[in-house]
Amino acid sequence: EGYERSRKLPARLVAELAQARALAVDAWRKAKEAADFKTFAPHLERLIALNIEQAELLGYEEDRYDALLDGFEPDMPARAVDEVFAELKEGLVPLVAAVAEKPQVDDSPLRGRFDKQQQWDFGMDVLHAIGFDLARGRQDESAHPFTTSFSNDDVRITTNIVEDDWTSGLFSTLHEAGHGIHAQGIPSELIGTPLMWRRSLAISESPSRLWENVVGRSRAFWEHFLPKMKQYFPQLADVDLDTFYRAINIVKPSLIRTDADELTYNLHIFVRFDLERALIAEKLKVSELPDAWNDKMKAYLGIVPDNDAKGVLQDIHWASGYFGYFPTYALGNLLSVQFYEQAVKEHPDIPEQIRQGQFDTLRVWTNGRIHRYGALFPLMEIVRRVTGRGLDGRPYMEYLRTKYTEIYGL
Ligand code: ZN
Numbered sequence: 456e457g458y459e460r461s462r463k464l465p466a467r468l469v470a471e472l473a474q475a476r477a478l479a480v481d482a483w484r485k486a487k488e489a490a491d492f493k494t495f496a497p498h499l500e501r502l503i504a505l506n507i508e509q510a511e512l513l514g515y516e517e518d519r520y521d522a523l524l525d526g527f528e529p530d531m532p533a534r535a536v537d538e539v540f541a542e543l544k545e546g547l548v549p550l551v552a553a554v555a556e557k558p559q560v561d562d563s564p565l566r567g568r569f570d571k572q573q574q575w576d577f578g579m580d581v582l583h584a585i586g587f588d589l590a591r592g593r594q595d596e597s598a599h600p601f602t603t604s605f606s607n608d609d610v611r612i613t614t615n616i617v618e619d620d621w622t623s624g625l626f627s628t629l630h631e632a633g634h635g636i637h638a639q640g641i642p643s644e645l646i647g648t649p650l651m652w653r654r655s656l657a658i659s660e661s662p663s664r665l666w667e668n669v670v671g672r673s674r675a676f677w678e679h680f681l682p683k684m685k686q687y688f689p690q691l692a693d694v695d696l697d698t699f700y701r702a703i704n705i706v707k708p709s710l711i712r713t714d715a716d717e718l719t720y721n722l723h724i725f726v727r728f729d730l731e732r733a734l735i736a737e738k739l740k741v742s743e744l745p746d747a748w749n750d751k752m753k754a755y756l757g758i759v760p761d762n763d764a765k766g767v768l769q770d771i772h773w774a775s776g777y778f779g780y781f782p783t784y785a786l787g788n789l790l791s792v793q794f795y796e797q798a799v800k801e802h803p804d805i806p807e808q809i810r811q812g813q814f815d816t817l818r819v820w821t822n823g824r825i826h827r828y829g830a831l832f833p834l835m836e837i838v839r840r841v842t843g844r845g846l847d848g849r850p851y852m853e854y855l856r857t858k859y860t861e862i863y864g865l
Contacts, residue, residue, distance in 0.1 A: 460526065463512050468505065475501050476776040483774035490764035492745050495774070500741045502776050503734050510735065520735045524779035527656045528786065530833040533732065536782050539789065539848040544725055546852040548755060550859060551708065551719055555757065557863040560701040564694045569621040573687045578614060578628040580683065585666060586818045587612070587632040588639050600627040602634035606646050610638045621688075622703065629671040633663030636818055640826030654830035656780070658837055660787025661794055662821055668717050668788075669795045669854075670809060670817070674700045679812035701862050708756040710765045718859055722755040724785040727770070731778050790838070792851040794825060797842045 461469070479498035486495035510522035520533045528536075575596075582594060592610035604610040612631035616624035637659065670676050674696065681699055685691045691699075706716050712723035730747055733739035739747055748767040749759045760766035772780050798820045799805050805817050824841050838846050859865070 460513060463514070464509060465512075468508060468512070472502075472505050472509065472776055475505055476774075479774045479776065480771065483768065483771065487764050487768040490762040490768070492763040492768060495768065496741050496744075499744075499773060502773065503741065503778075506776065506778050507735060507737070518736075520732050520779065523735065524782065527777070527780050527783050528834060529654055530835060531655075531657075531786075535835075535846065536728070536786070539846055540725060540728065540782070540785065542848045543721060543785070543789070543852060544755075546856065547718070547722060550856060550865075551706070551722065552757065553865050554706045554718065554859055554863045555708065557865065559707075560705050560862065561698055562702045562705050564691060564699045564702040565620070565622060565705070567690060568618050569688055569690075571616050571618055574616050574621055574624050577684055577687045578616075578625055581625065581680065582628055582632055584680075584812055585629075585632060585636075585670070585814045587635050591639055592635055594628065594631075600631050602631045602638065604635075604638035607639050607641045607643060610635045626667050626671060630663045630667040633666035634659065636666070636821070637662040637826050640822035641829045642827050645829040645831075654832070655834040655837065656783035657786035657790055657834050658825070660784060661790035662826070664788050664791035665795055665821070669791050670814075672703055672717060673809065675806050675809040677703075678810050704858070704862055706859065706863070708758050710752070710758060710760045711769055718855055719756060721785045721788060724781050725755055726751040727772075727781040728785075731773070731781065735778055786834070786846075789846070789848055789851040790834075792854045793838070793842060793847055794821070796850045796854075798824075 475498070479495070479502055482495050482498045486492060506523060507519065510519045513522040513525070515522040515525075516532075518533045524531060524533055524536070579589075579594070583589060587594075588610075591608045592612065595611065595613050596616060597613035598615055600613045600615050602610065602612045612628070612635045614624050614627040614631060677696060677700055681691075681694075681696055685694075704717065706718045708719050708722075709715055712720070712727075715723050726748065729751060730739065730744065733747070734741070734744070745763050745767050748763075752766070753759050795817075798817055802816050802820060805820075808814070808816055825837065828837055828840070832840070835846065838844075
């Protein structure tokens with residue numbers, strides 16, 4: 456698959472892309488620091504031109520963007536992404552607007568100083584409880600959390616512990632643990648073959664969103680873990696479950712994608728998806744991009760950055776020459792819920808087990824039903840095998856609507 460793609464590209468283009476990327480990333484860092492889009496613009500123009508050339512050589516049926524998306528999400532046409540995104544957009548934009556009208560939830564459980572060692576110890580307890588196998592993996596600290604796996608027996612995750620924001624460490628741990636559980640669940644017979652790791656970025660992102668959000672921000676999860684957390688942090692002694700649950704699910708439209716809450720996160724993806732499709736289709740010029748960015752932010756999130764560092768320059772993806780990467784994040788979110796719904800259909804006791812701090816059924820189900828495929832199949836085929844139907848945005852939208860209607864009393 457990867458070989459098929461690269462065989463179609465002349466060595467000259469591959470080299471030009473690599474060089475343009477290196478220069479662009481460098482220019483992007485400086486431009487972001489100075490909030491100066493103009494110095495980055497020529498690099499972005501060059502990368503778009505090379506990506507268009509690449510797409511034309513790779514070939515596509517209906518949409519040039521498909522050839523690029525295919526590098527991150529094989530066999531997933533942009534048309535199919537459009538369909539699910541359109542449905543989500545229609546549900547999400549008014550939902551976020553309705554939440555914004557409501558009084559904000561009490562976020563005091565998120566504030567204050569939390570001892571770093573205590574945070575680390577609590578995070579390790581959680582990691583152990585959900586079943587990340589610490590005999591076949593480890594956790595370390597890093598500024599930007601990530602997962603690397605050398606085999607299913609050597610899986611390393613990192614977390615970023617921040618003294619005055621305990622959510623950073625814990626939810627990073629849960630997110631990366633999802634990637635780690637995925638990696639530990641790849642069958643040994645695939646290890647060392649090209650079928651070992653991801654083929655679909657959305658499939659890779661779905662277990663991390665499952666553990667971070669669907670499980671880790673659920674009331675059931677905290678019914679079990681809040682009393683444990685209070686043992687580490689006496690300052691939470693008087694916080695009741697409801698207040699805590701609302702606080703960790705606070706909705707605050709933000710300018711920065713990586714700071715976004717569960718509800719508004721996908722709107723950040725829609726901004727980028729719309730714009731990169733227009734750029735690749737040559738319907739939008741790079742010079743028009745900052746204004747187009749701000750217009751999309753206004754339309755989807757109702758807020759506009761006061762400079763480009765907090766806007767169009769915030770992510771490294773385009774500077775890295777990645778067009779077609781962003782939609783995989785939102786697809787991963789959507790899949791986390793579609794898969795969870797299927798797991799609960801097959802094992803209706805899963806929510807009760809989570810309440811009891813038991814995660815084996817869910818974890819074993821994800822390993823047996825999803826992770827076992829490694830990179831054998833593209834997304835659509837795995838979704839069909841797991842759920843018996845195609846990609847479906849409705850369970851995800853329903854999940855968000857139910858959750859936030861309850862939290863914000865809509
Ligand atoms: Zn991830």
